Amino acid sequence: MPAGYIFGVVGLFIFALTALAATLRPGGVRANWEHGIGLYALGLLVYGQYGGLYLAPPDTWMADVARILYVHVPAAWISMVAFTWAFAAAFGALMLERPKSLPVLSAATAVPGIGLIGLAMALTGVQRGLAAFFGILLILTAVECALLWIGNRFFNWTSDTLDHISEASTEVGVVLGVLLLFLGSVFSRPTFNVYWTWDPRLTASAVMVLTFVGVSLLRSSVDDPITRRTWSNVATILAYINIPVTYMSVKWWRTIHQLQSTPDTLSSDMTFWLRLNAWAFLFLSIWFVARRWRIARARALAEAPPELPPAPEIP
Amino acid sequence: MIARIIKQTFQVAYKDLLIEWRSPQRVSGLFFFALVLVILVAFTADASPGVLKKTAGGALWLGLLLASARSLDLSYAIETDNDALSGMVRWPVHPAAMFYGKALANTAVLTLVGMALTPMVVVMYNAPVQGSWLQLAAVLVLGGAALAAPGTFYALLTTRARASSVLLPLLLFPLVVPALVAASRATALLMDGDAMGEAGSWLSLLLAFDLLHWSLDGLFFGLIVEER
Numbered sequence: 317m318p319a320g321y322i323f324g325v326v327g328l329f330i331f332a333l334t335a336l337a338a339t340l341r342p343g344g345v346r347a348n349w350e351h352g353i354g355l356y357a358l359g360l361l362v363y364g365q366y367g368g369l370y371l372a373p374p375d376t377w378m379a380d381v382a383r384i385l386y387v388h389v390p391a392a393w394i395s396m397v398a399f400t401w402a403f404a405a406a407f408g409a410l411m412l413e414r415p416k417s418l419p420v421l422s423a424a425t426a427v428p429g430i431g432l433i434g435l436a437m438a439l440t441g442v443q444r445g446l447a448a449f450f451g452i453l454l455i456l457t458a459v460e461c462a463l464l465w466i467g468n469r470f471f472n473w474t475s476d477t478l479d480h481i482s483e484a485s486t487e488v489g490v491v492l493g494v495l496l497l498f499l500g501s502v503f504s505r506p507t508f509n510v511y512w513t514w515d516p517r518l519t520a521s522a523v524m525v526l527t528f529v530g531v532s533l534l535r536s537s538v539d540d541p542i543t544r545r546t547w548s549n550v551a552t553i554l555a556y557i558n559i560p561v562t563y564m565s566v567k568w569w570r571t572i573h574q575l576q577s578t579p580d581t582l583s584s585d586m587t588f589w590l591r592l593n594a595w596a597f598l599f600l601s602i603w604f605v606a607r608r609w610r611i612a613r614a615r616a617l618a619e620a621p622p623e624l625p626p627a628p629e630i631p
Numbered sequence: 632m633i634a635r636i637i638k639q640t641f642q643v644a645y646k647d648l649l650i651e652w653r654s655p656q657r658v659s660g661l662f663f664f665a666l667v668l669v670i671l672v673a674f675t676a677d678a679s680p681g682v683l684k685k686t687a688g689g690a691l692w693l694g695l696l697l698a699s700a701r702s703l704d705l706s707y708a709i710e711t712d713n714d715a716l717s718g719m720v721r722w723p724v725h726p727a728a729m730f731y732g733k734a735l736a737n738t739a740v741l742t743l744v745g746m747a748l749t750p751m752v753v754v755m756y757n758a759p760v761q762g763s764w765l766q767l768a769a770v771l772v773l774g775g776a777a778l779a780a781p782g783t784f785y786a787l788l789t790t791r792a793r794a795s796s797v798l799l800p801l802l803l804f805p806l807v808v809p810a811l812v813a814a815s816r817a818t819a820l821l822m823d824g825d826a827m828g829e830a831g832s833w834l835s836l837l838l839a840f841d842l843l844h845w846s847l848d849g850l851f852f853g854l855i856v857e858e859r
Binding site for chain 2: 410523526527529530531533534537538539543546547550551553554555557558561562564565566568
């Protein structure tokens with residue numbers, strides 16, 4: 317196992333432990349459990365950035381300029397991850413409005429999903445890729461539906477819980493996306509000699525960030541909580557599904573971005589620091605999402621109409 | 632059930648087109664709005680003929696896109712005026728029929744405006760169509776449909792939201808970037824003769840975008856109409 321993963325496993329362990337301890341605590345959640353993972357993320361970030369700036373070897377062609385990749389690449393990865401959370405949570409919020417359909421949908425997607433994976437084993441080439449892709453998609457849907465059912469049944473998750481997570485993730489994704497675009501243009505000045513190029517990945521990222529800014533604004537401009545929930549979740553799903561189409565279209569349009577680096581083309585020292593920083597960004601964004609989720613929940617509570625006075629006793 | 636939805640779809644489309652027919656100043660207003668934009672693009676671009684020719688496809692679609700935002704707003708203005716939409720929901724018209732009917736009507740309007748606008752662009756930008764006219768017509772229909780489907784969807788969201796006139800473009804324009812790229816590239820290629828036969832692949836991208844949004848948006852439309 318590559319050394320970078322140890323830090324991830326430790327972080328996930330802290331996350332699972334604190335979240336579980338907070339959930340199972342008798343009398344409900346009182347401590348802000350997310351500070352554990354937040355502190356860990358901050359420590360990892362400081363160490364990772366120090367490593368990226370001083371300890372990692374300089375790039376063969378771009379020398380020290382390439383050190384920006386220890387912030388740029390994690391920001392790109394984790395902004396996509398955050399948008400994926402927003403999408404999954406939006407889907408979940410829509411599904412939890414009809415919790416009875418969850419076990420049915422879970423089974424109905426698991427069976428063909430497993431079938432398609434089995435089919436992928438027998439096929440080759442493009443067909444194999446397609447079968448595997450849709451198989452994995454169906455199985456992920458089945459897993460999410462099962463998790464939602466458990467959450468709804470045993471942990472009191474409602475549509476609102478997931479809606480607040482979607483709201484939080486969208487905003488964290490937008491922040492990371494803006495960071496990504498800004499750092500990208502700082503990076504592109506010394507390497508491509510321009511601040512901005514109309515390259516597919518740049519363009520698609522910019523469009524992606526703008527799409528989710530739109531979703532965020534839609535959320536803030538609808539007053540009725542239930543309408544807002546449904547509308548912004550539907551808009552999140554559409555915005556997310558549109559990302560690959562946007563990417564394809566601008567890819568055909570023009571292309572100059574450097575080819576994606578793989579662990580084979582990078583020195584193992586560079587991969588280590590890159591992974592470390594990616595973990596730091598991931599845990600940091602979990603912390604941000606959890607903080608933002610609390611704000612969203614508090615706002616929803618403040619917005620809720622006051623409780624009705626008890627009914628007068630009938631003599 | 633399916634037959635009823637299809638019948639209702641055409642009824643809704645007929646209703647919308649009839650309203651457009653009875654107040655033709657709306658479609659003509661849309662056309663002149665797009666025309667003004669096309670002229671303005673020519674003013675802002677370098678006026679040398681080679682450059683103008685190259686921007687013709689983009690200008691046509693930019694004009695149509697901005698005009699579509701206005702037309703989509705109007706297409707719901709007729710529904711909210713007398714709360715006609717609630718009436719339609721309670722009639723009951725199936726939400727899918729409502730979506731496809733309105734989207735069809737919007738597609739027809741946009742395609743019509745696009746077809747009227749193309750000759751103007753050809754003349755004013757000195758960009759004679761050297762490729763196949765049939766393919767250009769296909770680009771106009773598919774491009775109109777690509778703007779109309781997400782547009783019909785988001786226009787309903789934004790009519791009920793605050794600051795809707797800002798919100799609709801903000802939600803819609805980034806989403807239709809693929810359609811805009813494909814349609815304007817295909818148009819520019821067809822005006823330039825399409826020597827490499829590339830217009831076909833842009834058309835298929837446009838078709839894929841249409842398929843995605845005409846199916847998904849129709850599916851989700853029920854959710855957003857219900858919540859009213």
